[in-house]
Amino acid sequence: MLRLHYNLEKVSMGLVAAIMVAASIGGIVEIAPLFTIDETVTLPDDLRPHTPLELAGREIYVREGCYACHSQMVRSLADELDRYGPYSLAAESAYDHPMLWGSKRTGPDLARLGEKYSDAWHVAHLRDPRAVVPASIMPAYPWLGRPLDTRLLEAQLATLARLGVPYDDAMIANAEADALAQSRPASDGAAAVVARYGERIAMRAFDGDAERLTEMDAVVAYLQSLGTLTNAPYQIIGGGEQ
Amino acid sequence: MSAPRPYNAPDTDAPTGHREVDPVTGYDTTGHDWNGIRELNTPFPRIVVWALGLTFLYSVVTWVLLPAWPTGHTYTRGLLGLDQSEAAVERLREVDAVRQGWLARFDDPDFTALAADRDLMAWATPAADRLYQDNCAACHGFAGGGGPGFPDLRDTAWLWGGDPETVAETLRHGINAPDPDTRIAEMPAFDWLDRSERRELAAYVAALPTGDATHDSPAGFLFAENCEACHGAQGGGGLMNGAPSLADAAVIYGQDPGTVMETLRVGRRGVMPAWGDRLSAAEINLLASYVSRVSENGKGGRE
Numbered sequence A: 001m002l003r004l005h006y007n008l009e010k011v012s013m014g015l016v017a018a019i020m021v022a023a024s025i026g027g028i029v030e031i032a033p034l035f036t037i038d039e040t041v042t043l044p045d046d047l048r049p050h051t052p053l054e055l056a057g058r059e060i061y062v063r064e065g066c067y068a069c070h071s072q073m074v075r076s077l078a079d080e081l082d083r084y085g086p087y088s089l090a091a092e093s094a095y096d097h098p099m100l101w102g103s104k105r106t107g108p109d110l111a112r113l114g115e116k117y118s119d120a121w122h123v124a125h126l127r128d129p130r131a132v133v134p135a136s137i138m139p140a141y142p143w144l145g146r147p148l149d150t151r152l153l154e155a156q157l158a159t160l161a162r163l164g165v166p167y168d169d170a171m172i173a174n175a176e177a178d179a180l181a182q183s184r185p186a187s188d189g190a191a192a193v194v195a196r197y198g199e200r201i202a203m204r205a206f207d208g209d210a211e212r213l214t215e216m217d218a219v220v221a222y223l224q225s226l227g228t229l230t231n232a233p234y235q236i237i238g239g240g241e242q
Numbered sequence B: 001m002s003a004p005r006p007y008n009a010p011d012t013d014a015p016t017g018h019r020e021v022d023p024v025t026g027y028d029t030t031g032h033d034w035n036g037i038r039e040l041n042t043p044f045p046r047i048v049v050w051a052l053g054l055t056f057l058y059s060v061v062t063w064v065l066l067p068a069w070p071t072g073h074t075y076t077r078g079l080l081g082l083d084q085s086e087a088a089v090e091r092l093r094e095v096d097a098v099r100q101g102w103l104a105r106f107d108d109p110d111f112t113a114l115a116a117d118r119d120l121m122a123w124a125t126p127a128a129d130r131l132y133q134d135n136c137a138a139c140h141g142f143a144g145g146g147g148p149g150f151p152d153l154r155d156t157a158w159l160w161g162g163d164p165e166t167v168a169e170t171l172r173h174g175i176n177a178p179d180p181d182t183r184i185a186e187m188p189a190f191d192w193l194d195r196s197e198r199r200e201l202a203a204y205v206a207a208l209p210t211g212d213a214t215h216d217s218p219a220g221f222l223f224a225e226n227c228e229a230c231h232g233a234q235g236g237g238g239l240m241n242g243a244p245s246l247a248d249a250a251v252i253y254g255q256d257p258g259t260v261m262e263t264l265r266v267g268r269r270g271v272m273p274a275w276g277d278r279l280s281a282a283e284i285n286l287l288a289s290y291v292s293r294v295s296e297n298g299k300g301g302r303e
Helices: A002-008 A012-035 A052-063 A078-084 A119-127 A153-162 A169-173 A175-182 A190-197 A215-225 A232-236 B046-065 B084-107 B111-116 B118-135 B164-173 B195-207 B218-226 B257-266 B281-297
Strands: B029-034 B037-040
Touching: A002 A012, A052 A153, A052 A175, A052 A215, A078 B084, A119 A215, A153 A169, A153 A175, A169 A175, A169 A190, A175 A190, B084 B118, B084 B281, B111 B118, B111 B281, B118 B281, B164 B281, B195 B218, B195 B257
Parallel strands: none
Antiparallel strands: B029 B037
16 A cells, blocks of 8 residues: 555656545535535524614624624533523524634624523623623624614625525515614514514614614624524424523 | 555665665665755654554544445434434433432422522522523623613612512513513603703702702602602602612612703613523522522622
8 A cells, every 4th residue: 555655656647636536535525415405404484584684783793703702503512502502503594694603712602692681781782891791801892883884785685585595575675674664663664574574573772772773773683683583493402482 | 454565675676666775774765866965765654654544444433333424315324323412412401300409499489498498508509600690690790780771689679579589570571571471661751841841850860869859849740740650759669660769879770860861861661581481490490599699698699
């Protein structure tokens, strides 16, 4: 065997070919399952996509680099199940492009964060983490109080729809209006948002001020939606429902 | 796999056919010459070859025993049939079962009997503290001190009651939470009052804790007309409807005139999440007993 290798080293093209074969085995093992992912990962019936406001919050989450310190994946380990709740399923992030599971945890995992704390806490915490958690090393994000730019939402929903996220034409066309209405439950458009995205979405002035639609509204709406897109994971450990 | 032959020892033919043995080491050289410098073709250390062989062997054994190769719609599951997800749930059940040994006592919320059992509480208090730190400390502070907008659990001021039964009920259903049985409390906005009236009212309310407020005044009448129904006569509170006493200096948003003006303008609707879905009944009772003791000994339940 070593003699074969010794000879192969002398034939440069042969060596290149052999390296490619060896390296591609590792790649194929990881990539091949993706060819059948539509059949192997079944989407829960109750899985919903993010609302436009949550989606805008998700973009800000990515912009501010939250994923660098926070994962969104509860691992299948007993102590994680005990602390955070059921482990994350692939299907939960089927509509996430890109997914934000991550593996780096400087802060806690956020996969089961939705509705764990109040909106007011999130607002206070994002403005100045030390105001509510004295030992926190999280940076402050005081600029999230600025108005939310919703102009790209329609195009963003259209893009995601092409990637297979079930946004229909009405959702795409009303993306901007829906983002605004979700933060104003008393407004005219609120019923339409519920009709389009379901009863389970949170309709609130997330930053505490219904007059203005801010980036804070979007981020808090997104954080409060984490782990609430489907009930499927909660059936695994037979615990309560979200 | 056969043992590697020392193919470049002096008595074998190197695949190159090149023969130039280094007189000092007795090894072949590679045949290359870099301006008079030649390179020894030292044989590969045998221990590395063995280690490499062992890793191959290990991987083959692993393929047989553990989940390994994708096969289109499924994968080779291995003879051991291991599934990490199932193993984690199973392990969690084991941990829960051990915990139930003492936690089951909290299924029955007879808080007096529980508190009297000193052995049980010595065991349960550290666990309750852990639960508190994971779930409650974010808002109420690691020692229960609260903060602006979040109630202090160490003082004796409670909007709904600080006895364990009431705290357990608040924990289960939350306040203004998305839970059908949640407690509901809302301070409406009084932005329809004239600004001058609001300013007078704010000054009056700010003076209530110190006892300096003049009740027989226009502001006093405004208060009686608009605020008394919830906050009690002269702001004395105690109605257990979620409206605070304004006389005990424990208002969580602050009671200086500026903050009261803000409260009058926009209203308040504080939210406490419902924990009935996240925590078991016994865990909620454990926390309720812990929190009510925080209030009693005034030092975060950490004795």
